[in-house]
Amino acid sequence: MPTRKTRKRKLRELTESQKHCCEKKCLTDVLSDEDISESCKNFLNKSKKKQGEWLMNFFEISQRMDSGKQTYEYFVKRKKVCQKAWLKSRNIKWKV
Numbered sequence: 686m687p688t689r690k691t692r693k694r695k696l697r698e699l700t701e702s703q704k705h706c707c708e709k710k711c712l713t714d715v716l717s718d719e720d721i722s723e724s725c726k727n728f729l730n731k732s733k734k735k736q737g738e739w740l741m742n743f744f745e746i747s748q749r750m751d752s753g754k755q756t757y758e759y760f761v762k763r764k765k766v767c768q769k770a771w772l773k774s775r776n777i778k779w780k781v
Contacts, residue, residue, distance in 0.1 A: 711770035720762045724774040 706712045712721070731739060747757045759771035772779050 706769040706773075707767040709767060711766040712773060715764050715766055716761055716770055716774065720764070721770075721774045724761050725776045728775045 709715060728736060728739070744757065747759070749756050749758055757768070759766050759768055761771060761774045766774075
């Protein structure tokens with residue numbers, strides 16, 4: 686049976702491995718743990734209906750065309766971030 690210390694270490698290792706996102710390292714160099722936590726709480730405190738409305742609004746206002754291709758700009762706490770960091774800050778599980 687793993688000890689409490691071992692479980693904590695494994696959890697910390699897992700958390701650190703999940704922080705790799707892009708060349709800019711948005712999850713470590715752009716956003717603080719506090720930024721991610723606060724954004725996540727704000728989103729999760731909304732009802733499912735309000736979350737859906739918020740997401741639809743986000744995709745409507747964040748849409749950009751780049752060389753004929755539809756793209757999005759992602760911001761957390763007014764900081765431009767990659768898609769993976771944005772998803773994590775909203776606690777959205779999505780394979781990208």
